[in-house]
Amino acid sequence: MAGTDHIRNFCIIAHVDHGKTTLSDRLLEQTRTVQQREMKEQLLDSMDLERERGITIKSHPVSMLLNHEGKDYLLNLIDTPGHVDFSYEVSRSLAACEGALLLIDAAQGIEAQTVANANLAMGQSLAIIPVINKIDLPGAHPEIIENQIEEVLALPREEAIRASGKSGIGITDILDAIVHRLPPPRWADYPQTRVLVFDAVYDAYRGVICYIRVFSGSLKPGDEIVFMGTGKRTTVKEIGRFSPQMLPEESLSAGRTGYLVTAIKELSEVKIGDTVTHTAEPAKEPLPGYKEVRPMVFSGIYPLDTNDYGKLKAGMAKLQMNDAALTYQAESSAALGFGFRAGFLGLLHMEIVQERLRREYDLDIISTYPSVVYRVTTSDGEVKNIDNPLFLPDPGETEKIEEPTIRATIHTPNTSIGDILALVSEKRGFCDHTETVDAERVMLVCTLPLNEILIDFNDRLKSITKGYGSMDYELGDYQEGDLVRLDILVNSEPVDAFASIVHRTKAESRGRALCERLKEILPQQLFKVAIQASVGAKVVARETLSALRKDVTAKCYGGDITRKRKLLEKQKEGKKRMKQIGKVAIPQDAFVQVLKTSGS
Amino acid sequence: MQAKLGDNDTLGIYLHVPFCATTCDFCAFHQEAPSRPELDAYLRAMEAELCLTAPVGRVETVFFGGGTPGLLGVGDFEKIFAALQRHTDFHPVEVTVEFAPSTVKADKARALRELGVTRASLGVQSFDEKLLEALGRRQSARQARQAYDVLRAAGFENINIDLMFAYPGQTAEAWTRDLDEAVALAPEHLSTYCLTFEEDTALWVKLTEGGLRRDIAAEADLYQLAWEHLPAAGYAQYEVSNFARPGFACVHNLNTWRMGRWRGVGPSAASQDAGWRFANPADTPKWREAVLAAEAPLASPPPWAVDCVPLSPDLLARDALAFGLRLNNGVSLDELRARWPEADETLSETERFLADLVEEGYATLCDGRYGLTVEGRLRVDAIGAELVG
Ligand SMILES: Nc1nc2c(ncn2[C@@H]2O[C@H](COP(=O)(O)OP(=O)(O)OP(=O)(O)O)[C@@H](O)[C@H]2O)c(=O)[nH]1
Ligand SMILES: C[S@@+](CC[C@H](N)C(=O)[O-])C[C@H]1O[C@@H](n2cnc3c(N)ncnc32)[C@H](O)[C@@H]1O
Ligand code: SF4
Ligand SMILES: [Mg+2]
Numbered sequence: 008m009a010g011t012d013h014i015r016n017f018c019i020i021a022h023v024d025h026g027k028t029t030l031s032d033r034l035l036e037q038t039r040t041v042q043q044r045e046m047k048e049q050l051l052d053s054m055d056l057e058r059e060r061g062i063t064i065k066s067h068p069v070s071m072l073l074n075h076e077g078k079d080y081l082l083n084l085i086d087t088p089g090h091v092d093f094s095y096e097v098s099r100s101l102a103a104c105e106g107a108l109l110l111i112d113a114a115q116g117i118e119a120q121t122v123a124n125a126n127l128a129m130g131q132s133l134a135i136i137p138v139i140n141k142i143d144l145p146g147a148h149p150e151i152i153e154n155q156i157e158e159v160l161a162l163p164r165e166e167a168i169r170a171s172g173k174s175g176i177g178i179t180d181i182l183d184a185i186v187h188r189l190p191p192p193r194w195a196d197y198p199q200t201r202v203l204v205f206d207a208v209y210d211a212y213r214g215v216i217c218y219i220r221v222f223s224g225s226l227k228p229g230d231e232i233v234f235m236g237t238g239k240r241t242t243v244k245e246i247g248r249f250s251p252q253m254l255p256e257e258s259l260s261a262g263r264t265g266y267l268v269t270a271i272k273e274l275s276e277v278k279i280g281d282t283v284t285h286t287a288e289p290a291k292e293p294l295p296g297y298k299e300v301r302p303m304v305f306s307g308i309y310p311l312d313t314n315d316y317g318k319l320k321a322g323m324a325k326l327q328m329n330d331a332a333l334t335y336q337a338e339s340s341a342a343l344g345f346g347f348r349a350g351f352l353g354l355l356h357m358e359i360v361q362e363r364l365r366r367e368y369d370l371d372i373i374s375t376y377p378s379v380v381y382r383v384t385t386s387d388g389e390v391k392n393i394d395n396p397l398f399l400p401d402p403g404e405t406e407k408i409e410e411p412t413i414r415a416t417i418h419t420p421n422t423s424i425g426d427i428l429a430l431v432s433e434k435r436g437f438c439d440h441t442e443t444v445d446a447e448r449v450m451l452v453c454t455l456p457l458n459e460i461l462i463d464f465n466d467r468l469k470s471i472t473k474g475y476g477s478m479d480y481e482l483g484d485y486q487e488g489d490l491v492r493l494d495i496l497v498n499s500e501p502v503d504a505f506a507s508i509v510h511r512t513k514a515e516s517r518g519r520a521l522c523e524r525l526k527e528i529l530p531q532q533l534f535k536v537a538i539q540a541s542v543g544a545k546v547v548a549r550e551t552l553s554a555l556r557k558d559v560t561a562k563c564y565g566g567d568i569t570r571k572r573k574l575l576e577k578q579k580e581g582k583k584r585m586k587q588i589g590k591v592a593i594p595q596d597a598f599v600q601v602l603k604t605s606g607s
Numbered sequence: 608m609q610a611k612l613g614d615n616d617t618l619g620i621y622l623h624v625p626f627c628a629t630t631c632d633f634c635a636f637h638q639e640a641p642s643r644p645e646l647d648a649y650l651r652a653m654e655a656e657l658c659l660t661a662p663v664g665r666v667e668t669v670f671f672g673g674g675t676p677g678l679l680g681v682g683d684f685e686k687i688f689a690a691l692q693r694h695t696d697f698h699p700v701e702v703t704v705e706f707a708p709s710t711v712k713a714d715k716a717r718a719l720r721e722l723g724v725t726r727a728s729l730g731v732q733s734f735d736e737k738l739l740e741a742l743g744r745r746q747s748a749r750q751a752r753q754a755y756d757v758l759r760a761a762g763f764e765n766i767n768i769d770l771m772f773a774y775p776g777q778t779a780e781a782w783t784r785d786l787d788e789a790v791a792l793a794p795e796h797l798s799t800y801c802l803t804f805e806e807d808t809a810l811w812v813k814l815t816e817g818g819l820r821r822d823i824a825a826e827a828d829l830y831q832l833a834w835e836h837l838p839a840a841g842y843a844q845y846e847v848s849n850f851a852r853p854g855f856a857c858v859h860n861l862n863t864w865r866m867g868r869w870r871g872v873g874p875s876a877a878s879q880d881a882g883w884r885f886a887n888p889a890d891t892p893k894w895r896e897a898v899l900a901a902e903a904p905l906a907s908p909p910p911w912a913v914d915c916v917p918l919s920p921d922l923l924a925r926d927a928l929a930f931g932l933r934l935n936n937g938v939s940l941d942e943l944r945a946r947w948p949e950a951d952e953t954l955s956e957t958e959r960f961l962a963d964l965v966e967e968g969y970a971t972l973c974d975g976r977y978g979l980t981v982e983g984r985l986r987v988d989a990i991g992a993e994l995v996g
Contacts, residue, residue, distance in 0.1 A: 574988075
């Protein structure tokens with residue numbers, strides 16, 4: 008077996024937008040992994056959605072060759088997403104590495120995901136190289152960041168490298184640190200082959216492609232293998248590395264990162280975090296895996312045109328193949344027909360799934376108001392999990408309703424503490440304790456109902472702190488609450504897609520906000536529209552959308568009937584692309600727009 | 608005089624004359640600058656089209672529209688009349704010619720009157736020089752009044768005046784002045800058109816570039832102003848934009864709103880005849896060449912036709928309802944059922960919606976006729992869109 012001393016496996020981790028993908032560009036360039044002419048900005052963000060939104064959604068591995076001080080090294084980098092919704096991608100990637108570059112924006116400083124991701128890395132005993140990035144920025148203050156590194160992360164300030172992914176500053180220092188400060192692959196001398204599956208994607212032609220890290224032994228095409236967790240047996244069809252495109256190799260040995268193609272066609276047959284070993288000579292114990300991700304936010308997804316149900320079903324199935332974090336099951340709605348209740352990691356994840364359905368599967372969809380999972384104890388003692396407001400039992404039949412909470416870690420400048428605390432209490436949360444980050448920043452640890460942070464918490468946090476605040480959270484316990492279903496009615500007909508479960512004290516303000524927003528969004532119609540919010544039979548808010556003032560073509564001369572009719576048909580066609588609730592036509596994007604209602 | 612409207616044995620003929628001396632900033636009608644060779648080629652093709660497509664049935668109305676038919680010479684009209692007489696069963700009760708004021712000449716007007724033209728339609732648009740200028744209309748108010756007098760002197764006893772309103776910023780006072788000026792001339796008929804921003808016209812460009820702002824509420828107010836003002840002056844409203852002294856409603860146009868039969872001749876002209884609704888290409892050379900290359904007998908629709916839609920009882924009944932509601936006289940479902948018995952079910956399906964209109968105050972139901980109220984008429988497109996299918 009070739010030695011592993013020349014191999015380094017590392018991730019780049021950071022808070023969102025601190026420059027991970029841009030720094031990866033420079034590493035790819037410096038190591039000549041990508042030819043100059045093929046280079047483009049944020050090269051590893053290869054999905055259309057990633058490029059459009061300028062954020063990383065999936066982890067992207069790539070292998071680089073480096074000749075350093077006369078010696079050849081193989082550096083396996085994994086660029087990770089920074090957004091909190093995708094932190095499970097980070098944990099998976101960390102498990103495939105021995106080290107991590109922890110980037111900190113020299114102007115923004117340490118933020119919530121900086122701490123969260125650093126803790127994840129330390130939890131897996133990874134060596135950490137702190138990198139103060141974007142030092143080219145006029146607002147950069149590296150000394151202050153060094154203080155934070157020492158005080159918040161408890162890492163020696165001397166270890167921090169000053170860099171700029173944009174201007175290419177510090178890249179050589181970083182490569183040097185990767186070689187000298189990160190350990191070579193661990194657990195390489197385990198007697199049997201052990202390979203970690205840290206991600207998997209579906210490819211229409213090749214079936215499931217596993218992203219793997221070989222810890223010990225080796226794999227080559229033709230090998231009979233078994234997935235230790237699921238017991239699934241199969242044969243290696245192809246193996247190789249990321250360059251960053253997939254490049255087949257004869258074999259992958261201990262310490263290497265790459266991909267694995269087998270006969271497996273269904274993504275559901277592969278468990279991320281599973282260990283692959285040889286069937287003939289299996290390992291005794293698997294590699295440490297990771298805990299499964301659980302969806303936190305639920306929403307109904309329906310085809311605009313009920314005839315598209317089959318198409319939506321196929322689209323959901325295909326999407327799930329590439330997004331194991333997405334869960335769904337069939338449901339139906341009076342207003343919207345047949346669709347699915349889908350579970351997401353967070354709102355961004357939800358938005359991305361919706362957008363991919365629209366774009367990649369060319370579907371016009373409507374999504375309902377997002378919900379969390381409530382635990383309802385009925386009068387006869389039965390406990391039900393409710394993820395759809397419509398299934399909330401009547402108050403008469405309900406003993407108690409409990410809702411999930413989160414433990415949120417909020418980083419904020421000192422000057423915003425008062426406003427943040429007010430926000431937390433407005434959202435029915437409380438602050439457990441505070442910690443000083445440095446002279447200018449504090450960290451608040453708070454408990455909040457998950458339901459309250461779904462829609463606009465993060466936006467409000469950002470605006471209060473002028474962009475300097477950030478939040479990380481994990482799921483906490485369930486707590487009892489005085490919760491009710493808030494219905495939205497147009498012309499007295501309930502639109503179940505807009506129904507939500509809210510705290511009784513919030514029903515009126517949320518109802519008013521929703522009605523006002525709907526009045527803004529809904530196009531004026533031939534008839535006036537009454538928009539109401541109600542809890543049970545009690546109307547808590549109402550708005551009236553007046554009828555359109557005028558819609559008449561002046562000149563309709565004889566020969567013009569064809570053209571005129573076409574215009575009328577087009578007008579009608581436009582309405583067909585809306586959801587008809589009684590006499591009211593609701594445009595597709597109203598269902599999404601309403602979510603952007605600012606809270607109370 | 609009433610034509611046998613809706614009678615399958617009669618029809619109207621629309622002749623499109625695609626020439627204008629200048630292009631007005633609001634206009635999207637198919638037209639171009641004239642030249643003698645172009646005109647001659649056009650006339651040859653018109654005669655050919657009439658010959659090739661010679662419609663079956665009694666021709667009761669003729670409408671020369673444009674463009675500016677008034678640009679044609681007397682000899683040109685004679686040729687077309689001769690072709691009409693030769694190729695159709697020609698018994699017109701109404702023959703209209705559209706004139707731009709600058710094209711009205713005394714001897715031509717007299718000659719046309721003698722040739723059988725019964726109705727003159729004069730594009731005045733406004734008597735306000737500033738508004739004329741804003742519309743990109745190269746004409747003066749004086750010119751318009753003179754043209755009107757010339758037509759009268761030539762013996763026209765049925766004259767229409769076209770007015771336009773609701774150019775952004777137009778006040779109720781300005782619009783009232785225009786209406787009063789028109790009424791003072793005492794025409795038999797008035798068409799008042801709310802300015803429509805037609806795609807790719809100069810005004811549309813100005814609008815989309817932000818140089819103009821539409822005010823929908825103001826447009827609605829000006830509409831209502833005309834709807835109140837003209838009837839008070841003795842001009843009954845019979846359609847959204849049309850008013851007439853008793854007995855002078857435009858028979859040709861009524862026939863189309865009621866989904867009768869008509870035949871369009873010339874580029875961009877549309878037809879509803881022989882089982883089809885279709886249009887000629889809105890491209891003069893293309894239309895001309897196709898017509899000159901075709902040979903009799905022709906199938907329906909003709910080979911050059913575009914936007915062909917087969918006629919069905921359902922389509923006709925729906926459209927008779929949607930467009931009939933533009934008329935103040937309204938529509939009777941029973942009459943429609945009598946004309947298109949096969950559409951009975953379709954018509955019944957609309958009753959629920961029509962009842963909603965009545966309930967909302969958009970329509971009234973009197974003696975079996977649905978007619979729109981002022982509020983309904985202001986929204987007739989949204990109503991029509993619900994009815995067309
Ligand atoms: N001035 C400056 N801007 C930078 C630097 N590195 C990245 N940026 C900018 O910061 C933004 C985010 O960069 P990315 O590389 O996409 O950040 P990221 O950490 O990969 O973001 P996520 O993957 O979404 O968490 C982009 O607009 C970059 O152009 C830098 O060194 N200096
Ligand atoms: C086809 S034009 C022909 C008449 C003749 N060419 C003239 O302009 O006098 C008929 C009438 O349509 C009206 N019209 C044309 N374009 C219009 C528009 N964009 N909006 C409202 N009315 C319009 C004008 O009132 C015009 O007089
Ligand atoms: S309004 Fe009349 S004159 Fe002006 S361009 Fe149109 S058709 Fe020609
Ligand atoms: Mg990135």
